Amino acid sequence: MISGILDYSTIAGFTTYQNAYILCVANAAIVLTILPGACLTLLVMSFERYQAVAVIRLRKIxxxxxxxxxxxxxxxxxxxxxxxxxxxxxxxxxxNVCTIGRIDNYTLLIISIILFSTTSILPIIMMLIIYGLIIYKLIYSKQVVKIGPSSITNNREKNIRRTIFPVLLISVFTTASSVPYILLSYYTLINEYYYPYFGESFLRKYYRLWIFAATWYILSPIVNPFLYNLASSKFRKILHSLLCYRRRSLFHTKIVWIKPISGQGFDSSRKTS
Known part of the structure; x- marks a missing residue:
């Protein structure tokens, strides 16, 4: 959300060039830090979920x-x-866009690409492989893994399945919303090393694609907390009960009958809603 506010403030045109440049640098630093941080965090979380499904605990953390x-x-x-x-x-x-400029030093360019690949692309690939193993184990594996005298029960497998699949979709959405924006940035970055004005022509030609990727990246951190809560069955039940209660309160009117008081001439058929 902070990145989205900074990005809008940068390109809106109501600030000076010096302030816009400062906001641009701050926005880029946040974006380029959050993506690898999120990818590495999701990778570690996928390891933990695989241990939960496979009932393997290497050591107590x-x-x-x-x-x-x-x-x-x-x-x-x-x-x-x-x-x-x-x-x-x-x-x-x-x-009016904020992008990574031309890195004219070949060594720094290679180091930057290697760091980006090892902190963003590689964790995403490993995470998808781990979730693929989780799906395979939940759907196709019928063997019961034993731990001492106990084993996985059907209810436990059912609960894990209900939890893992929503989290899998959310994790894929989280990474998928960030990767296009960063990949476009690094695509222009690599080409600008050989063609200094490639970025300007590319942005003019594919401006809508750039805006779509940037908007998707900005909306992702706003939508993700709600999606993560949807992975919880308790949250879904509470949300469902609130929606149902709201619907009943809108479409149902309670009828109250007024009992006539003895000695007074009220009509017994009178009612209010």
Whole structure:
């Protein structure tokens, strides 16, 4: 959401070029840090879900270990965003867009591409492979994995299946909403090394595609929290009950009969709603 506000403030045209450039750099730093951070986090979460489905617990993870993993993930994401953020540029003419500028140093270009691939593309591929194994195990595997004297019950398998599939769709949506925007940026980045003015011509020619990818990326963090809550059966039940209650309150009117008081001439057929 912050990225969307900064992006709109950058290209809206109601601020000076200096302020727009500062907002552009801040927006690029946030975008280039959040994507690898989200991809690496989703990859770690997919490992945990695979262990839940396969009933395999390699070791009990302590809170300090979780904090260390989170710290390593975001430090890696920040490091991968440094080089492209330094080369960010803002077009103060049509199309008014904030993009990664031309990296004229070949070594820095290769390092930036390698970091992006290892922190974003590779985690997405590994995550999809792990979720593929999860789907295979839930649908086609009929074997029961035993842990000591107990085993997985049918109810447990059913509950896991109901939880994993929504989370799988949400994880794919989260990564899919970010990848097109970043891939377009790096596509122009690579081509600008050989053709310095490639980015401007590309944006003019495919401006609608760029806007679609950027808008999809901006809306993703706004929609994702609601989608994650939909993965919870308790949240769905509460939401369903609220919607049903609202529908009943709109279309049903309670009729109250007024009982006549003795000694007074009220009509017994009188009613109110």
């Amino acid at each position: 302590k809170l300090t270990t979780v904090l260390k993993i989170i710290l390593i993930i975001w430090l890696t994401a920040i490091v991968s965003a440094v080089i492209p953020t330094v080369y960010v540029k803002f077009n103060n003419y049509y199309p």
